[in-house]
Amino acid sequence: AQKVTQAQTEISVVEKEDVTLDCVYETRDTTYYLFWYKQPPSGELVFLIRRNSFDEQNEISGRYSWNFQKSTSSFNFTITASQVVDSAVYFCALSEPYNQGGKLIFGQGTELSVKP
């Protein structure tokens, strides 16, 4: 069965600190996609990144970076120099292959609070 685990339920940091959100997944598929979403208090999900299982390159986008390690089934997300506007719930998700339905399985979410 597919599963996504975000062990950190809540994280609180002070502005300008770096913070890493952990994500560990389980799947038997060889082809799959991993995602990160941000959910601010308004509730709307904001797409951050998609990574397919064959692309293990790490990615950096501004203050955001992602570390995909297939060997440990992890897809961790780091925010550098955090800001108050980063406060939100962050979800990691795993997608089954499109030809199997392409359903998204979400982790439990990590609530990040960045204090000024």
Place this chain on the structure above:
Amino acid sequence: GAVVSQHPSRVICKSGTSVKIECRSLDFQATTMFWYRQFPKQSLMLMATSNEGSKATYEQGVEKDKFLINHASLTLSTLTVTSAHPEDSSFYICSARNRIQSSYNEQFFGPGTRLTVL
């Protein structure tokens, strides 16, 4: 591009009434739409997968007679909560997959509908 809207954004209804939530893909065609439910402080749980022109596929534990899904066109899916009760109060989110870019497996999410049943 890839905008998904939901209507209404908030709804309050009395117990026993039915509520319809619309999910529209505004600038793309969606062969597949998904419906999720999110209770406070919890994750998104997939309720059903809706394919245009066919019956929805419900996840285990979701009552298909209570949560009626219709996907009548490539841009519109509706979720009707029938005979709503206070325990149905939740945040309902839809997503749509672009027919052309389906292979990317990306779902575009609507802004959500907050349902409160009194």
